[in-house]
Amino acid sequence: MDRRFPTGFVIGAATAAYQIEGAAAADGRGESIWDRFSHTPGRVARDQTGDVACDHYHRFPEDVGILAELGLDAYRFSVAWPRVIPAGSGPVNGAGLDFYDRLVDLLLERGVSPQLTLYHWDLPQALEDAGGWPVRATAEAFAEYAGVVARRLGDRVRQIATINEPFVVADHGYGRGLHAPGRAEPAAALAAGHHLLVAHGLAVAAIRAAAPRAAVGIVLNLAPQHPATQHPLDLEAAAAGHEVLNRWYLDPIVGRGYPEEAVRRAGWRHREIRDGDLALIAAPIDFLGVNYYSRRVVRSPLLPAFDTPSVAPERTAMGWEVHPAGLVEVLEFVRSRTGRLPLFVTENGAAYPADSGDPSRDPERLRYLHRHLEAALTAIERGVPLAGYFAWSLLDNFEWAHGYDFRFGIVHVDFTTQQRTIRDSGRFLGSVARGHLLPALDARPGEEAPEMGPRASGPTGRPPRLPGPEAA
Numbered sequence: 402m403d404r405r406f407p408t409g410f411v412i413g414a415a416t417a418a419y420q421i422e423g424a425a426a427a428d429g430r431g432e433s434i435w436d437r438f439s440h441t442p443g444r445v446a447r448d449q450t451g452d453v454a455c456d457h458y459h460r461f462p463e464d465v466g467i468l469a470e471l472g473l474d475a476y477r478f479s480v481a482w483p484r485v486i487p488a489g490s491g492p493v494n495g496a497g498l499d500f501y502d503r504l505v506d507l508l509l510e511r512g513v514s515p516q517l518t519l520y521h522w523d524l525p526q527a528l529e530d531a532g533g534w535p536v537r538a539t540a541e542a543f544a545e546y547a548g549v550v551a552r553r554l555g556d557r558v559r560q561i562a563t564i565n566e567p568f569v570v571a572d573h574g575y576g577r578g579l580h581a582p583g584r585a586e587p588a589a590a591l592a593a594g595h596h597l598l599v600a601h602g603l604a605v606a607a608i609r610a611a612a613p614r615a616a617v618g619i620v621l622n623l624a625p626q627h628p629a630t631q632h633p634l635d636l637e638a639a640a641a642g643h644e645v646l647n648r649w650y651l652d653p654i655v656g657r658g659y660p661e662e663a664v665r666r667a668g669w670r671h672r673e674i675r676d677g678d679l680a681l682i683a684a685p686i687d688f689l690g691v692n693y694y695s696r697r698v699v700r701s702p703l704l705p706a707f708d709t710p711s712v713a714p715e716r717t718a719m720g721w722e723v724h725p726a727g728l729v730e731v732l733e734f735v736r737s738r739t740g741r742l743p744l745f746v747t748e749n750g751a752a753y754p755a756d757s758g759d760p761s762r763d764p765e766r767l768r769y770l771h772r773h774l775e776a777a778l779t780a781i782e783r784g785v786p787l788a789g790y791f792a793w794s795l796l797d798n799f800e801w802a803h804g805y806d807f808r809f810g811i812v813h814v815d816f817t818t819q820q821r822t823i824r825d826s827g828r829f830l831g832s833v834a835r836g837h838l839l840p841a842l843d844a845r846p847g848e849e850a851p852e853m854g855p856r857a858s859g860p861t862g863r864p865p866r867l868p869g870p871e872a873a
């Protein structure tokens with residue numbers, strides 16, 4: 402049966418500046434932590450960098466043309482802070498702002514709504530040199546940058562998100578050193594996490610002052626944490642994972658403060674929290690973005706690992722389990738905290754190897770998107786105020802520490818020629834956006850329908866060997 406999206410539901414695709422723009426040294430752009438990190442041998446697969454990436458900085462008219470051709474309603478992109486304020490704070494680089502100005506105008510001209518993210522991980526290196534996110538001054542610099550961008554673009558951009566995935570920034574960047582700036586300092590990660598939220602709060606005020614018409618929000622990566630078995634230790638580990646991933650950032654944003662148990666477990670002495678911070682972080686927002694890729698099946702480290710899976714779950718090239726029901730679960734959980742606040746799926750998608758014969762063919766990705774759009778509809782039917790869905794990603798791109806190995810695009814990119822080829826999943830998403838209708842997909846024989854709703858008990862079987870989606 403075909404299913405219809407509510408009127409006004411937004412369907413789009415997402416990207417991030419460092420992953421697609423290239424032109425790393427063009428027009429006065431400053432160095433970011435991802436330039437430094439990717440140019441440090443051994444940090445990124447095959448020592449690849451975002452120097453050229455999809456060369457979107459020069460090819461954006463073609464990319465906007467693709468969005469328009471597909472008929473997508475909206476485009477979520479990020480602004481590179483070091484293009485706009487090369488040293489992170491201080492002088493503004495007019496040429497950098499001009500680029501985004503042209504991008505926004507062209508999107509509007511082609512009927513695609515621009516949705517902007519201010520921070521998708523490319524901190525100006527100068528700020529990292531001064532201490533980075535573990536230092537409070539970085540949050541203040543972010544508010545200054547937010548004001549600059551909002552003043553210039555906030556008359557035309559309807560939605561501005563402050564920070565993308567603060568969990569990943571703090572955990573991967575400062576806690577485990579997997580992402581730029583590559584620091585493995587747990588105490589610094591805790592400080593970074595708090596300052597990211599302070600940055601968000603300060604930026605909300607700066608954006609409201611500069612662009613009163615823009616809707617302001619933040620984007621969190623969330624994933625259900627399901628116990629591998631009903632063993633009390635697995636249950637405990639899953640509950641702890643839930644607090645750290647799903648509540649650590651969400652709870653303070655909705656005014657509930659940090660989850661106390663998790664804070665205690667992490668040994669955070671929270672000396673960084675100043676009077677007034679929690680109120681600042683809980684400043685009212687207009688929407689919340691949720692990035693959803695998969696769930697995590699949690700096995701206690703105190704128990705022996707499983708060796709035989711009862712049923713091998715379907716996985717993407719990243720090793721992430723395909724689990725659309727988790728999207729419903731996550732959205733319902735968020736709704737339990739945010740009530741009527743409009744929610745967006747700001748990222749959802751899957752990496753699969755390119756079809757070497759025909760780059761437009763991607764049946765697995767199409768099916769992944771279809772199943773998650775179905776889950777989005779189910780969430781809506783259950784009363785979740787979901788207002789839009791963005792596929793990750795418009796283009797194959799620089800997948801952070803994995804380099805170019807993992808392709809998420811609904812558009813294939815040949816990184817030698819920069820040729821773009823629209824994939825079947827892109828055409829499919831465009832057709833859904835045009836008609837606001839999700840066609841029934843022929844179920845493969847023997848396949849179970851996606852289960853919906855929170856699980857009372859966890860699955861049995863082997864926990865994924867590869868890191869979960871929060872370890873992107």
Ligand code: FCB
Nearest residue numbers: 417565566622793800873
């Ligand atoms: C998310 C990031 C995004 C992309 C996807 C696969 O965590 O926000 O940039 O890398 O994962």
